[in-house]
Amino acid sequence: MFDDLKRFETGSAQQFDWLRQLLDGFFSDGNAMDIRAVPRGSFPMINVARSDDTVRVYVFAAGLAPSDLTIDVQDNVLTLRGKRDSVMGSNEDGSSRPVFRRERASGEFVRSIALPDGLDAERAEARHAHGVFEIVLPKREELKPRRIEVQAA
């Protein structure tokens, strides 16, 4: 489903981030930016999808076990907190090792994202599989789509 998102034109792929940031520095467009927008490639990455009766948040947090992520919802803001340890340790004798690349985020993180109105945080549920957390937030009854029958005159 997220494959279809080319039409939601919010930017280029993550590998062009640095270029995008560089270009943004030279050619800033005067457009208003979402107050909670973050640069692309922040950890963890988040997708949000909507169905008729729920809003689902997918948190792509590779390397986190279920107990490593704290999920809070207050008003319409979802906050994710956690910590990911660096695998870049050192040798048994304490000497450090040569590092060629260090692209993976490590350490503590906090991310907040604004959700649509009308969600019932009391009934929210979260699941975890293969480094992806799925948070399911049901919509309140009054906001679910309703079909209105036309009465015969």
Add this chain to the structure above:
Amino acid sequence: MNNVVLSSNRSSLQPRGDEKREQEALLPAVDIVEESNALKLVADMPGVTHETLKVELDNNILSVEGRIALDMTEGLSALHAEVRGQRFARRFSLSHEVDSDAITATIVNGVLTLTLPKKDSHRTRRIEVQAA
């Protein structure tokens, strides 16, 4: 879609659709460190499982490819997306010091760890400096 075999002899004869799909693959973030007898590569591939991961070695080109296996219900529409694609792919060229038969890979919670052991002849040896 996941059977695209990435090999170093990929030629321009392949259909354009295939090329396009390769461009759309997400680039996983990696850490690479050198240990005394192996190189270690760690890649973030959230949503990729043991079954949807493919690691291939062809002519010293190591290809890592994995499909994001999300179990999604029908009728979803996207509101916001930072991960836009269904698969991760990245390729690395290896030097001859790597013992290609002894490479091991594990994936836990969407983190791939590849251990690339060095051939015996290339392991680190400490050279003692002799007193004059």
